Every structure is written in structure tokens, then in C-alpha cells.
Amino acid sequence: MTFQVGDILSVELFAHTRHFLVYIGNGKIVEWGPWDGMSWMGGKGHVFTKELFKSGSEYKSLGSDGELKGITLEQRTGAVESLINQRIREMTTGIDYHLGHRNCEHFAYYVTGYTGYSKQSVSHMFTDHDPFTSNPMIQNIRELKDELLRSSHCGVVGLSRGDFKDSTLVGKLNDGHYVYHYSHPLGGQHLYVTTIPKSQSFESSYDSVLLAYYGAFIGRGEILSIVRKVRGC
Helix, strand or coil: CCCCCCEEEEEEEECCEEEEEEEEECCEEEEECCCCCCCCEECHHHEEEEECEEECCEEEEECCCCCEEECEEEEECCCCHHHHHHHHHHHCCCEECCCCCCCHHHHHHHHCCCCCCCHHHHHHHHCCCCCCCCCCCCCCHHHHHHHHHHCCCEEECCCCHHHHHCCEEEEECCCCCEEEEEECCCCCEEEEEECCCCCCCHHHHHHCCCEEEEECCCCHHHHHHHHHHHHCC
């Protein structure tokens, strides 16, 4: 297949995950550094330009295991190189977490002119597609409360209907409570606990919220570590 400038490409990474790339012409791609967990990321040091390998009539990508990987065309965007470069400049300042923001998939869509998003971040963290799922460390609401109280940068947050609507289900505790997570675009992470799932009735779920907590900018890692404990990943 012949790639065009602005094409969003992907290669298999591991388990259910894929690494996203943007083709910029002449056998080259630009990418955000591969996913490496919940570490701090940010700045230009995590944007790379690389050459693809020609294998016969097709391009392939060299994986970290030294194997040549097949490349999948995810979307033909028609984005021009000037837009891609402008968007890269916009997003390579500051620091943020991988979760739903500034990972390889978010990067690929954002720099080609779309609103950045990452479907596989949600799958990886909050659904059974997570390849690292094990038994969760937090089993009930009492354990969750204790964990939140121990978090030095967490506190009660006002319940916003819009934020709660955009939150993602983390999981169901053994005592029947539902835990939701929201990554706020202005910074910080929100955690909500309900007795009724949003899938049953948004209004009833909103009215049943028992806990609404946030992690401040410095302490977002604490909320995210709680999410991982609830999910068991």
C-alpha cells in the first residue's frame, strides 16, 4: 500500500494495544514515544521522526524486539506537513499523564487536525481489554474511602453534571458500588462512586453519587494509583 502525508498508521505493540504513527512522506513517520505506563511525560523529547523499513513493495516498522512489524492504515486524513508541524509545536509544552492525553494515539489524531483522543487508553485502563488485569486491591467502599483519605493531594470536589457525564466506568466494587473516573481537560483527575450505574439511568446515577473526589495537579498520580487498585491492574 502507498501511504500519503497525514496518514494515521498503527503497528501491533503488545496484547490488545497498538502504537500509532503519522506518515510525513519519503518513507518517514513522526510519533509520540511508545507507551511506558503511568510515568510523567511531556516536552519535545518524546516526539520522534523515524524512517520506515522497505520490505519488498511494502513499508514495515522495526519493533523494540528487533522484528519488522506490519503497518495498518488507520485513517487517511489529508493533513499537510505544515499543519502537522504546527500541531506538534502546540502540544509539546508542559507535562501530562498518558491517560487519555498525550499518548501515541492522542498525538496521531491531534497533529493531523482532529480533537485528540485515545480509545485504547480507556480500554487499557478501564475495561477487560486490559492485558494486565488481576484481582483488585480495593474491594469495597470503606477501603476506597481509607485510600482517598490517605492521599495527600486528594479532596472532595463539587459534583458537576457535565464532568460526571463524561466520566468512565472503572469497575464495580464487591459491595455493589460503581466507581467512575474523569480526566479533567484543565488538569486533575476526578473519581465518583455511585450506587446506581449510569448505564441504567444517568439521572438516577447522578443522584446516587456518594463520593466525588479530585486529585490536584501535583497529586494526580495518587488518584490514578487508586484507579489501578480498583481495576486491579
